[in-house]
Structures are given as C-alpha cells and as structure tokens.
Amino acid sequence: ATDKLTFALNINNILDVLPEWSFKANNAAGQAIIDDTSTNALGVTPIQEQSNLITFNQRYSQMTYDGYHFSQLGAMFNLSMNYRF
Numbered sequence: 001a002t003d004k005l006t007f008a009l010n011i012n013n014i015l016d017v018l019p020e021w022s023f024k025a026n027n028a029a030g031q032a033i034i035d036d037t038s039t040n041a042l043g044v045t046p047i048q049e050q051s052n053l054i055t056f057n058q059r060y061s062q063m064t065y066d067g068y069h070f071s072q073l074g075a076m077f078n079l080s081m082n083y084r085f
Contacts, residue, residue: 004085010078023047 025031036046044052055061 004083006082006084008078008080008082010076010080012076012078013073014075016074023050 023034025034033046033050039045040049052058
C-alpha cells in the first residue's frame with residue numbers, strides 16, 4: 001500500500017521577502033522631478049503621480065519590476081497526499 005501513497009511538501013517565500021524599489025534619476029532633469037515637492041489638484045507630488053501610474057494607484061506596488069516572482073501573501077506552506085487506487 002505504501003507504493004501507492006505519495007506525500008509532497010512545498011514551502012514558498014519562507015523568509016517572507018518582498019522586493020523594494022525606488023526611483024533613480026538618470027540626469028539632472030530626472031532628479032529635479034524626484035526632488036519636486038509641489039502638489040497637483042489631487043494633493044500628490046510629481047513623483048507620487050508617476051508611482052501611481054506604474055503601480056495602478058499602489059494596488060500592485062509589489063508587482064512592478066521582478067515582483068511577480070514573489071508571493072504577496074507571505075510565507076506559504078503546502079502539504080499534499082496522493083493515493084493511487
């Protein structure tokens with residue numbers, strides 16, 4: 001009966017690691033945008049507005065760049081048992 005029974009354990013993101021990213025300027029004009037603290041009619045700075053455009057208003061902030069390789073749910077443990085009849 002044991003040759004018909006299989007167990008499998010899968011652990012994802014055991015260290016609960018999430019990627020972090022930030023804007024980096026390529027030139028002085030880019031640095032000026034990052035440093036700009038003026039706000040628009042919605043009360044956000046130009047760099048916050050760019051971040052909102054990239055991340056769909058922060059709903060998917062972990063999914064930018066290589067974030068899709070990481071589980072946003074934290075550490076996940078999966079134990080399965082298969083029995084072949």
